[in-house]
Amino acid sequence: MNSRMKAPTMSITESDVAPPANEPPNPNLLSDNDLKHPPHARGAALPIFNPDFKAHAHEAALDELLHDAHENSIVKNWYARARVLAADLPDADALRSLAGNLKAHTLDHLDFYLEQFADSVEKAGGHVHFASNAEEANQIVVDIARRTHSRLIVKSKSMVSEETELNRALLAADLIPIETDLGELIVQIAGDHPSHLVYPIVHMRAKQIGEVFAKFFNVPFTDDPNALAEMARVYLRNRFAEADLGVSGVNFACADTGSICICANEGNARMCTSRMRIHVAMMGMEKLIPRFTDLPVFLKLLARSAGGQPLTQYSNIITGPKRAGELDGPDEFHIVIMDNGRSRILASDYRDTLRCIRCGACLNACPIYRKVGGHTYGSIYPGPIGALITPLFNGLEHHEHLPQATTLCGACYEACPVKINIPEMLIAMKGDLKLVGKDPWYEKYVFRLWTIGLNGKLRYVLGQKLQRFAMRHFFKKSKDGWLTKLPGLAKGWTEVRDFPLPPKKNFRELWRERGLKNTT
Amino acid sequence: MNVSLFITCLTDLFAPQVGMATVQVLEHFGCKVDFPEAQTCCGQPQYNNGYPGEARTLAERMIRVFKNSQYIVTPSGSCCAMVREHYPLLFKDDKRWENDALEFVAKTYEFVEFLTKVLKVDVAGLSLPSETAVTYHYTCHTRGLHMGEGPCVDMVKKLGNTTFAPLEKHDQCCGFGGTFAVKYTDISAAIVKDKVTCGNQTQADVMIVNDAGCxxxxxxxxxxYGAHFKPRHVAELLAEAIDNRHPPQPKG
Incomplete structure (x- = not known):
């Protein structure tokens, strides 16, 4: 949808970017080898491609190139977003509450709205398919493709299709999926994973993209963003001309009219949905909103939250297939509504996570995400919201670091356009670690003892004196009075920064000396 | 106005000078300050690590200790945010405790919040002893208290002898996060180094950090890593400015 590279505005013909004459671009270069899909261990509901959070975080936290890439995109965007929100939506907070309440209401009555939506879609001439898991969803798409004799499948950006690993399933069925969002295309031909919900290649630099393109298109290396974008544009134009079937995601599904809304910036979603014979839209069942007239609430918030844009370049609203007399649009319009664990989440204390509209604002705001990048989370859903939903989809026992690796700074909650209280749920999930046996064995004893030590004035005073004495006398310190090496649980602190030495007297001693009257 | 000081365990042990400065500033603006010595910790570490039962034990203690206080003021904002955001959840639907808990929450204020919302102080006329460049780190609890940076920054800008230098990424967490700092050392280090770098870029002498942990x-x-600036609590600056009203006269 969004890529860090801007598509060129002027029109360039294919011959302008043609590679050297002796190496013509091969229109049939698509093969399973070219369109790689990276290997990973299959988790329960979501694909997991990096199970070792800590090891990955260690590397990413030192990766200055990654940090620079983030600074120049998502961090910059974050402050642009703040300005746009302040200027355009003076009452953004009320709008966020409204959006959050609309989503909460929909989730509370999801059975009703799902049925209403399915009826509306069918009334408009579309077909509705329900999939209980990723495999079923993929099979539905494969079956539609086979029945309609479609082989080349163009896809606009869809996180649900990442969730189901649709590309892998299509390739296995001898079908050819082409990602048409520029960022997703780069991910696809690089055999990489998206690292952000909205900016899939935010972790890459132009040089890396240039290398990937040089190899794939068999052209001399360039890292000029305009030239790279033009190569992709020409390539994709041809695929659009050849393809029969378009797969898209869904940003919002209006229950009362059966309309779906797809927000995109590159025009590729419109090509995928209007030019193809068949359009298959995939959605998680939480994408519903009650009424068509609720759409503006979300459109006002989505693009602003995602990248500080007032609106995406294209807001495609699609209701059913091409009608008699219409020139554009597919002959068949299908919607695949997927559960894949969502009804389990709906029934849990974490229902609010299903409000998420995948804008990525919490990722952009998050100090952790900014430093470790999306790949560290090991899931297609990274960042604060990913830290919640990845364990919910796949089981907390496989992702015990995700809810713990948080400073609880609250930036995600503040950024969220639908007011998901992410920090509070991360805290609750930390509590759940005990239920799945993933809390360190000593932790509950530490907190129990600590609490006992704090639950009494005398104990507290003695505890403070003991800590002070130990720190002042037992541990290594610098000449100017900072502790430079602490043992045990505090070791991590002094590995990367110094620790202050407690002054000789604590506050309550100074208070007494001051001779002020106190109440006890 | 009677104010009970909620010092918090970290400030008590590691930053007693912040506590003393807080007392001095509150007294300067006409408050009668007391310090209930039976107070210990608000339970924030327990709560944030998923031990609400333990946190509740300490929360009950806090509520008992401050039962007779008119206002409760704390210089450590995250502890205030703990009270404000999480105490109501800890005692939700508990008939025996809920009213007392909500009463406690309603009278607990963060230092800057208390100065600006309740006392509505005007610091114009106060001035630091020497020209000081000041920058401001938006500690995360400020977000929890829905305060914004305005109240503190406006107050500092009004102090004489200060120049204000805005901090890049001022609203990005410093990477402390309690046990996070020792559990996820690498990430914490990357975040706090970023803060120090941004702080150095401002050329400021002081970075205002209104929380003991941060x-x-x-x-x-x-x-x-070396820095041009020192993190200090705004209470310390205000106390210096108050002292500066009658600087000691040179003898002879």
């Missing part, structure tokens, strides 16, 4: 983290990183 100040320990940023201070520790400043000491390890």
């Amino acid at each position: 100040a320990m983290n940023i201070g520790g990183a400043c000491h390890r």
